[in-house]
Structures are given as structure tokens and as C-alpha cells.
Amino acid sequence: MMNCSSKYSPLENLRLVLAVSSLFLFARSAALVNLRGKSFSFTFLDAPARFALKAGSGICGSLQLADPIEACSPLRNDNETGGGSSRFVLIARGDCSFEKKVRIAQDIGFEAAIIYDDQEKSSLYSMIGDSTGIHMHAVFVSKMAGETLKKFARGEEGECCIGSSMDETAGTVLVISFVSLVVIISVLAAFLFARNCRLLRHAARHSRPTTMNRQSVELLPCFTFKSAYVNSKRTADTCAICLEDYKDGERLRVLPCLHEFHSICVDSWLTKWGTFCPVCKHEMNSGE
Structure with a gap:
């Protein structure tokens, strides 16, 4: 979560459900991004990059727009940190890989990258890449979230924070666990039902006649x-x-x-x- 206050057998089907549930559970870790301002507060879903640092207990800094916005070439942003404050950069998706964008942002001294989608989509996915040499945070957000952040970012010290959201994580785990449990029970019930049907058919074929001719x-x-x-x-x-x-x-x-x-x-x-x-x-x- 990004907040910017700011033909298979029943047994194989069961294994598949468990595998998909596990991927769903760990593919996305909820995070909270806070963009503090005098008159606005926003909350957005995000997907942390798999090759970047995790949010951990949280990091705060100023949010700046990448120049150029897609960050596929060296950035022209000021590389002065100013007072030791961490700097976040807002980058648009497109033209080059996520990993390249993050590395370019890291080269100029940014400590976190927020990359927003360039297309209207209903779901997000975790960014993948080589983690070697990457020591900054990176998250992926929707186009709507990116445009909103772009509009309200002021580049002020400590205005944006990225950190773990225990409530969101617990809620996500609870929902996914419940759905997984329902699916697993359904698969087991289907397996037992099919097994009993086979046993009944077998018994019917091999049982003695119930009456005599x-x-x-x-x-x-x-x-x-x-x-x-x-x-x-x-x-x-x-x-x-x-x-x-x-x-x-x-x-x-x-x-x-x-x-x-x-x-x-x-x-x-x-x-x-x-x-x-x-x-x-x-x-x-x-x-x-």
C-alpha cells in the first residue's frame, strides 16, 4: 500500500492452489508512503521492487520529479542533498527497464524511487531486475497515483515517507489466508466427493443382486x-x-x-x- 498523506487431478489442483496462494502472499509487501502537506493527503496501492531495498521501519525525504521524467538517461536534477535530508524521485515508466531507471537515480544520489505506470491498468506488479549494487528503495504505483504525486510534490524536506504498514500487511495476509482456506476446502471436498462416487460405482458393479429372479x-x-x-x-x-x-x-x-x-x-x-x-x-x- 502506498499512502501519500500523500487437466489435473484434485491433488494436483490442491498443490497448484497452495503455490499460487504463496506467490500471491509474498509477491507484494504492503508499504505506506506519506506525502505531508498543508491541505492534502493521499493513499495509493504500490508494488515494491524485488531488486531494491525493503521499506523496513521507514525512510523519509523530499520528493522531486525526475529530469528527464522517464530517467532513461543521466538526470539533470540537482545532486545536492541539502541538510542531510534524503531525496525521493518520481519517475515515469517507459523506454527503458525499471532496473536502469533505479540505477540512474541512485547514481545522482537519490535514496528512493517512485515509478508510476504510463498506462491505465487495474493491477500492479512487482518490478524485477538485478539487485547487485542497488542500495536504494523503489516502488511501482499506478498512473493515477503518479499524476497525483507529480501535481502535489513540493520537494520539501521530510515531506514524503515510505515505510511498512503493519495494518495493511495483516489485513492482506488475513484476506489471502481466508480465500486460500476456502479454495483448499473446496478442492478437498471435490476430491472426497469424486472418491466416494468412484467407490459407490465400484460397489454397485461388484455387489450381489438385491433380489432374485x-x-x-x-x-x-x-x-x-x-x-x-x-x-x-x-x-x-x-x-x-x-x-x-x-x-x-x-x-x-x-x-x-x-x-x-x-x-x-x-x-x-x-x-x-x-x-x-x-x-x-x-x-x-x-x-x-
Whole structure:
């Protein structure tokens, strides 16, 4: 922050989200640039250069316009510091690299460079370059911010300060962390959902049939009930499905577990409700 008071798998997607979140989190460090005046105060977003010094606890100085404004050739600005005050220079983007602009500003004694965009864009990006030999601060701001600074800069001692903004940094970290958490949870949920779907499809393909077909049921043995059978060890006197007593002449069907039922009752059970005995839950063999 610049203030101028003044086709992948779910796991690969998760790794990508973490990597992008990390780049987003550390690519930009919030900074506060204060331009003090009698009747104005401005706040702008900035992107500190990756090859320059960090703002640290802060630095203050006077803000001057680069001459020439794009700083692609040696500057004609006065190189006198005057009273030991630090000097900041405002530079327009264009014609040469960020690194060259910063080095030219540093050669004449400036301690910080504020480079503003020459195009209207919705986002900023960190300036890159070789950090060897560079010992000054540098930040990048929007075209609107640069034009405003250009209008209100007075070149007065200590009027502009660049420093860390702990509140902005904490807020940025909090927002990015929350968004990252939501995305990670979404990816994990999608992964678990896809996994469960695969397991259900696999189970459906390999599970045993939930009912028996009519032909398989007809293969089970049957007999005609007589009241004399009630005294035998293998025959009860009541159908466990319909709870009606057996009557002489009724047709009963015997399951492999030796439990018998009305043929019409157990046939309907096996073909419509399940492949197990209603009494002992013994699973039938469909014979397929």
C-alpha cells in the first residue's frame, strides 16, 4: 500500500492452489508512503521492487520529479542533498527497464524511487531486475497515483515517507489466508466427493443382486402342507411372513436354511424385497 498523506487431478489442483496462494502472499509487501502537506493527503496501492531495498521501519525525504521524467538517461536534477535530508524521485515508466531507471537515480544520489505506470491498468506488479549494487528503495504505483504525486510534490524536506504498514500487511495476509482456506476446502471436498462416487460405482458393479429372479426362485423345493407335519421337527404351523397358520393342501416353499413359508409369500419376498431368509437372514444363492 502506498499512502501519500500523500487437466489435473484434485491433488494436483490442491498443490497448484497452495503455490499460487504463496506467490500471491509474498509477491507484494504492503508499504505506506506519506506525502505531508498543508491541505492534502493521499493513499495509493504500490508494488515494491524485488531488486531494491525493503521499506523496513521507514525512510523519509523530499520528493522531486525526475529530469528527464522517464530517467532513461543521466538526470539533470540537482545532486545536492541539502541538510542531510534524503531525496525521493518520481519517475515515469517507459523506454527503458525499471532496473536502469533505479540505477540512474541512485547514481545522482537519490535514496528512493517512485515509478508510476504510463498506462491505465487495474493491477500492479512487482518490478524485477538485478539487485547487485542497488542500495536504494523503489516502488511501482499506478498512473493515477503518479499524476497525483507529480501535481502535489513540493520537494520539501521530510515531506514524503515510505515505510511498512503493519495494518495493511495483516489485513492482506488475513484476506489471502481466508480465500486460500476456502479454495483448499473446496478442492478437498471435490476430491472426497469424486472418491466416494468412484467407490459407490465400484460397489454397485461388484455387489450381489438385491433380489432374485423368478426362475431362480422356482428352483427352490416345494411341498404340500398337511397338519400331520406340525409334529415334525422341520415344519412350523405358521408362515413367518404373513403370520397365517398353514392349512392342509397349501403349497410351501423351503429355503436352503430349512425354513419354510407360503410359496406365494416367500416368492414375493425374494423377488421384490431381498435375497435372504426372513427368519434367520441367511443369504440365498441366486444360482446365476
